[in-house]
Amino acid sequence: MAGKARHKQPIIDAAVRLFRQQGYAATGLAELVEASGSPKGSMYHYFPEGKPSIATAAVEEAGRRVVETLEELAAKCPTTGALLRAHAALLAGWMEKSGFRDGCPMTTVLLELAPDNVTVAEEGRKAFAARQEVLAAKLRADGFSAGEADRLAMLCTNALQGSLVLARIERSREPIEQTAEVLAQLLTIGSLSPGNAQSRDRGRESA
Amino acid sequence: MAGKARHKQPIIDAAVRLFRQQGYAATGLAELVEASGSPKGSMYHYFPEGKPSIATAAVEEAGRRVVETLEELAAKCPTTGALLRAHAALLAGWMEKSGFRDGCPMTTVLLELAPDNVTVAEEGRKAFAARQEVLAAKLRADGFSAGEADRLAMLCTNALQGSLVLARIERSREPIEQTAEVLAQLLTIGSLSPGNAQSRDRGRESA
Numbered sequence: 001m002a003g004k005a006r007h008k009q010p011i012i013d014a015a016v017r018l019f020r021q022q023g024y025a026a027t028g029l030a031e032l033v034e035a036s037g038s039p040k041g042s043m044y045h046y047f048p049e050g051k052p053s054i055a056t057a058a059v060e061e062a063g064r065r066v067v068e069t070l071e072e073l074a075a076k077c078p079t080t081g082a083l084l085r086a087h088a089a090l091l092a093g094w095m096e097k098s099g100f101r102d103g104c105p106m107t108t109v110l111l112e113l114a115p116d117n118v119t120v121a122e123e124g125r126k127a128f129a130a131r132q133e134v135l136a137a138k139l140r141a142d143g144f145s146a147g148e149a150d151r152l153a154m155l156c157t158n159a160l161q162g163s164l165v166l167a168r169i170e171r172s173r174e175p176i177e178q179t180a181e182v183l184a185q186l187l188t189i190g191s192l193s194p195g196n197a198q199s200r201d202r203g204r205e206s207a
Numbered sequence: 208m209a210g211k212a213r214h215k216q217p218i219i220d221a222a223v224r225l226f227r228q229q230g231y232a233a234t235g236l237a238e239l240v241e242a243s244g245s246p247k248g249s250m251y252h253y254f255p256e257g258k259p260s261i262a263t264a265a266v267e268e269a270g271r272r273v274v275e276t277l278e279e280l281a282a283k284c285p286t287t288g289a290l291l292r293a294h295a296a297l298l299a300g301w302m303e304k305s306g307f308r309d310g311c312p313m314t315t316v317l318l319e320l321a322p323d324n325v326t327v328a329e330e331g332r333k334a335f336a337a338r339q340e341v342l343a344a345k346l347r348a349d350g351f352s353a354g355e356a357d358r359l360a361m362l363c364t365n366a367l368q369g370s371l372v373l374a375r376i377e378r379s380r381e382p383i384e385q386t387a388e389v390l391a392q393l394l395t396i397g398s399l400s401p402g403n404a405q406s407r408d409r410g411r412e413s414a
Contacts, residue, residue: 025229025319115376115378152389158366158369159365166361168321171322179365
């Protein structure tokens with residue numbers, strides 16, 4: 001058992017990478033085995049329930065990594081705006097380096113399997129909730145109420161998720177960084193509504 | 208030719224529906240033929256370049272429908288905030304009715320095939336640009352500058368896209384409607400930043 005245990009993580013890592021780049025259905029078990037460098041038998045040993053259980057493990061792993069990354073950034077960034085900008089820069093860098101293939105490690109497989117695969121969907125729900133909570137904690141530290149922090153954390157998470165789709169289509173890091181920038185501005189300098197824009201203009205004129 | 212032409216649209220419609228619910232790779236040609244009610248030969252007649260060319264046609268069709276829906280709503284809604292709320296209510300209704308299977312008709316196939324399939328990615332880019340332009344026009348009508356309108360339209364589109372993923376995972380319409388609500392509030396009542404929240408509180412106290 002101990003000798004074989006070393007193959008479990010490489011299988012999960014390969015699944016995260018391949019599901020992220022090409023999706024769940026397009027990735028065959030043989031491809032997973034080969035990409036992980038594991039012997040064929042280890043796949044059936046660790047995942048006796050087959051491919052869907054690999055999807056569950058991959059979403060869990062991807063979610064853990066996203067939260068870890070966000071927590072590391074949150075510890076370094078003074079505000080939620082700074083955190084969003086730093087996260088966007090990191091995501092954009094990964095996307096660019098991978099030829100715009102390394103989008104969100106969870107979204108494609110979740111869209112393919114949820115809601116019908118309840119286990120995968122639940123793993124995704126937990127991952128998104130944990131991810132949003134890192135942002136919500138930072139927003140509360142910025143001074144937002146608990147309710148506002150939750151709503152804004154969901155908005156920020158959804159907007160960055162969407163921007164990763166656009167970045168793939170446009171082969172550009174701009175959608176990610178621009179989305180984070182607009183959010184950071186909305187959170188820090190205040191409203192972009194026309195009334196406030198006029199106030200800002202008046203402020204500049206009278207200055 | 209005329210006799211066969213009636214089968215092209217049903218194939219595209221079936222592709223939009225199946226790619227949206229289960230993704231591109233999981234949908235076989237035989238399933239597409241059966242779902243469209245078309246004779247097997249019509250598939251090869253209209254799409255001689257095979258399955259990837261059906262993906263291109265499906266993304267084009269889905270993009271056309273999204274823009275048509277948004278334009279109809281934009282004509283009825285007085286502001287961008289009202290438009291976002293109306294669009295979210297419609298999307299949430301479709302999601303609920305389909306058991307949270309009918310998410311975005313483009314995202315799954317785009318994530319599976321972009322950026323490597325350049326044709327599909329380009330069709331997706333055009334669809335998202337057209338969709339954002341409907342919102343940007345409404346934002347300009349609200350009084351935003353062209354630059355602000357473009358940036359906010361991208362934010363709103365990305366955020367709603369992301370909320371559709373969360374709605375599938377959570378089997379809930381709430382992520383869609385809450386995301387639209389937060390965006391509508393940011394666009395209309397002004398900033399949710401702590402400073403402004405305090406101003407709003409002071410305003411209420413002195414009222």
